Amino acid sequence: MAHFEDLAGFIQRTSARAPAVREILERAGARPEEIRNRTALARLPVTRKTDLIDRQRAAPPFGGFLGVAQEELQRIFMSPGPLYDPHGQGKDYWRWGEALQEAGFRRGDLVLNTFSYHLSPAGFMFDEALRSLGAVVIPAGVGNTELQVRLLADLAITGYVGTPSFLATLLDKAVELGYDPAGWRLQKAFVTAERLPDSLRDRLQGQGIAVFQGYGTADVGCVAYECGVREGLHLSTAVIVEIVDPETGQPALPGEVGEIVVTVLDETYPLLRFGTGDLSLILTEPCRCGRETPRLGGLRGRLGDAVKVKGMFVYLRQIEEVMQRFPQVGRYQVIVSREDHRDHLLLRLEPRRGGGSPAAATGEPAPAEGEGSEEDARLTSGDVSGILATFRDIIRLRPEIEVLPPGSIPEGAKGLEDRRQWNA
Numbered sequence: 001m002a003h004f005e006d007l008a009g010f011i012q013r014t015s016a017r018a019p020a021v022r023e024i025l026e027r028a029g030a031r032p033e034e035i036r037n038r039t040a041l042a043r044l045p046v047t048r049k050t051d052l053i054d055r056q057r058a059a060p061p062f063g064g065f066l067g068v069a070q071e072e073l074q075r076i077f078m079s080p081g082p083l084y085d086p087h088g089q090g091k092d093y094w095r096w097g098e099a100l101q102e103a104g105f106r107r108g109d110l111v112l113n114t115f116s117y118h119l120s121p122a123g124f125m126f127d128e129a130l131r132s133l134g135a136v137v138i139p140a141g142v143g144n145t146e147l148q149v150r151l152l153a154d155l156a157i158t159g160y161v162g163t164p165s166f167l168a169t170l171l172d173k174a175v176e177l178g179y180d181p182a183g184w185r186l187q188k189a190f191v192t193a194e195r196l197p198d199s200l201r202d203r204l205q206g207q208g209i210a211v212f213q214g215y216g217t218a219d220v221g222c223v224a225y226e227c228g229v230r231e232g233l234h235l236s237t238a239v240i241v242e243i244v245d246p247e248t249g250q251p252a253l254p255g256e257v258g259e260i261v262v263t264v265l266d267e268t269y270p271l272l273r274f275g276t277g278d279l280s281l282i283l284t285e286p287c288r289c290g291r292e293t294p295r296l297g298g299l300r301g302r303l304g305d306a307v308k309v310k311g312m313f314v315y316l317r318q319i320e321e322v323m324q325r326f327p328q329v330g331r332y333q334v335i336v337s338r339e340d341h342r343d344h345l346l347l348r349l350e351p352r353r354g355g356g357s358p359a360a361a362t363g364e365p366a367p368a369e370g371e372g373s374e375e376d377a378r379l380t381s382g383d384v385s386g387i388l389a390t391f392r393d394i395i396r397l398r399p400e401i402e403v404l405p406p407g408s409i410p411e412g413a414k415g416l417e418d419r420r421q422w423n424a
């Protein structure tokens with residue numbers, strides 16, 4: 001495969017410029033010219049999001065992974081984590097063009113891009129990919145639901161890019177406002193950043209919208225996307241994807257579920273063996289569409305403590321960062337659920353009995369009985385609005401807050417619990 005022919009030279013060049021690449025090779029006792037195939041690549045450690053957060057914190061902004069001078073960049077983003085993401089040169093730096101083309105986007109399309117243009121890269125990722133295909137883009141971003149419905153009703157919009165749940169929200173809102181989406185020109189949607197249950201896809205398709213799904217990350221851009229057969233996601237031609245055993249970092253057997261680990265031959269940001277934290281498998285049989293690129297067999301959940309809510313990652317450590325600022329809070333827990341194809345975030349809080357610092361439901365022991373008094377044990381509305389504002393600043397999502405009497409959250413409950421059911 002062409003990727004592996006290029007890999008050793010790529011690693012040689014980037015290790016000369018990016019200290020993190022050099023350090024990873026040294027630590028693995030590997031020389032760049034040896035990394036010529038999957039077996040050799042698997043000698044290098046997997047770099048996970050949490051490793052990248054730590055590396056970036058130690059050497060901001062890119063943790064030693066930048067392979068070009070900073071003035072070569074177009075933009076710098078800050079994704080949840082926080083993680084800094086560079087925007088390198090080129091018309092379609094994150095390579096989503098091939099995915100959108102497969103979904104039927106082309107010159108003549110007018111596309112509503114509902115990903116955020118603010119701090120995170122998703123908005124610009126799809127904006128430039130769409131424009132590279134000759135489509136005209138409406139940079140709608142997130143929120144402003146009524147205005148977005150108005151755009152759909154007023155303009156001959158042919159395509160949608162965003163999360164599938166926000167598309168459902170727009171269609172519901174339209175009906176609520178007295179519009180009839182059946183009369184719109186909207187005929188295709190490219191969705192990513194959250195799970196697409198069959199029931200939601202069927203509902204959108206039932207409204208005459210062809211729905212195509214993609215998979216990628218803010219760090220590495222496009223990884224895989226659906227063809228018209230919609231059985232699995234074809235790997236992007238520009239990435240090396242491994243499915244690895246999350247415990248060992250070693251390649252899983254064919255057909256086995258493991259973590260998606262991505263190496264992009266991107267001289268700007270040479271992440272080697274980037275562990276996405278998403279679980280999938282490689283389908284072994286060829287696709288009925290005739291394309292020969294391998295396919296991911298859908299996403300099978302996430303590793304570790306991050307969950308994706310409304311297209312944004314939420315980490316337990318971010319929640320801890322919020323709660324550390326409110327010593328009046330005792331136990332707390334964030335519960336993610338899903339109703340009517342919409343993610344719902346509930347922050348449950350207990351006031352602290354006695355002193356000390358806040359504790360996630362897991363980890364630290366509960367304050368001993370009898371410490372402090374019941375009179376201390378309350379949270380004011382000022383506390384709650386402060387917590388809400390800080391939560392929105394750090395996590396960029398708005399939770400519903402429920403204040404409970406001390407002792408309500410059971411010991412050993414997860415600090416971040418995902419209760420969503422995806423098979424409905």
Ligand SMILES: [Zn+2]
Pocket residue numbers: 227228229230234287288289290291
């Ligand atoms: Zn196919």
